[in-house]
Amino acid sequence: MSALFAPSDGPRVFALPPGVDFGAALIAGLEARLAGEPPEAVARVEIWVNTQRMRRTLIERLTGGPARLLPRVRALTELADDPLLPGFVAAPVPALRRKLELSRLIGRLLAVEPGLAAETAAFDLADSLAELMDEIQGEGVPMEALLTLDAGEHAAHWQRGLRFLTLLADYMAAGAQTGGEGRMRAAATALTERWALRPPEHPVIVAGSTGSRAATRLFMTAVARLPRGALVLPGFDAHLPAGVWRRLGREDAGAADHPQHGFRALSDA
Numbered sequence: 722m723s724a725l726f727a728p729s730d731g732p733r734v735f736a737l738p739p740g741v742d743f744g745a746a747l748i749a750g751l752e753a754r755l756a757g758e759p760p761e762a763v764a765r766v767e768i769w770v771n772t773q774r775m776r777r778t779l780i781e782r783l784t785g786g787p788a789r790l791l792p793r794v795r796a797l798t799e800l801a802d803d804p805l806l807p808g809f810v811a812a813p814v815p816a817l818r819r820k821l822e823l824s825r826l827i828g829r830l831l832a833v834e835p836g837l838a839a840e841t842a843a844f845d846l847a848d849s850l851a852e853l854m855d856e857i858q859g860e861g862v863p864m865e866a867l868l869t870l871d872a873g874e875h876a877a878h879w880q881r882g883l884r885f886l887t888l889l890a891d892y893m894a895a896g897a898q899t900g901g902e903g904r905m906r907a908a909a910t911a912l913t914e915r916w917a918l919r920p921p922e923h924p925v926i927v928a929g930s931t932g933s934r935a936a937t938r939l940f941m942t943a944v945a946r947l948p949r950g951a952l953v954l955p956g957f958d959a960h961l962p963a964g965v966w967r968r969l970g971r972e973d974a975g976a977a978d979h980p981q982h983g984f985r986a987l988s989d990a
Contacts (some may be wrong), residue, residue, distance in 0.1 A: 725754050725766065725924045725949070732945035736957035743955045744778045747928050750953075751792070765923040766792035769944070771930040771937075773798065797930060797937060800912075801904040816851070823847035826888055837881050850889050857893075859902025860935040864893040906936035913943040920947050928953040932990070933983035942990045957984055 726733060737746050755762050770776050773796045783791050824847035831840050838846060857864070925944050931954065932938035944950040958981055969976050969985035976982055 733951040736954040739956040764790040767925045768794045769927045801908045820847045855901040909940035925950045931983035932987035
């Protein structure tokens with residue numbers, strides 16, 4: 722076991738408080754934990770950050786000092802395109818192709834039911850349905866859930882909306898390829914299954930993400946449970962009143978807008 726982390730019986734989670742220079746604190750913590758280790762120890766560390774900007778920031782700071790070996794720093798957005806993952810799909814469906822396919826289906830629907838929307842709205846509706854599809858796949862919601870929605874007691878616009886949701890469900894059932902958040906979730910699921918049989922022998926860290934998206938949260942929970950895995954959360958309020966923390970776990974109005982809400986969802990996971 723690397724000296725980077727002490728053995729743990731549960732998920733390994735660290736956090737930095739609001740207002741801290743996250744990149745500087747992360748590097749300082751990494752250096753402190755690797756003090757006394759051979760120079761190549763840091764090169765075995767794999768760090769996943771939430772954006773390409775944070776990746777560039779870390780690399781610039783790491784290369785700005787004395788010559789040293791660097792950890793492998795990757796952005797979470799790269800996870801879905803890792804060719805080494807089992808079940809990897811070589812190329813996602815282009816966004817324009819998906820938009821054209823959906824707009825064609827919407828056009829056919831409007832030709833039969835012109836009262837649903839103006840024909841000129843087909844492309845905007847296609848964009849909205851594509852975004853919804855991405856969110857559904859990322860959250861792991863089964864497409865059958867769209868078909869069980871009951872809008873009978875709601876206003877007429879809910880009835881019209883349900884027609885478009887049914888169209889989207891049919892499109893997904895016809896084998897629409899996963900992309901975006903859905904592709905990310907598939908990658909996280911594949912890694913979780915692989916790690917259950919053979920966890921990585923090197924340290925793996927997810928740093929700077931709140932886990933607000935379900936696909937990212939799935940990946941983070943898998944990393945936190947690795948023998949050499951850890952999370953480093955940004956801007957975590959350790960002094961949040963217990964009552965507020967409990968309310969964040971319910972579906973209260975406005976709970977999702979609280980800056981600590983993502984951490985509560987991650988904690989529950």
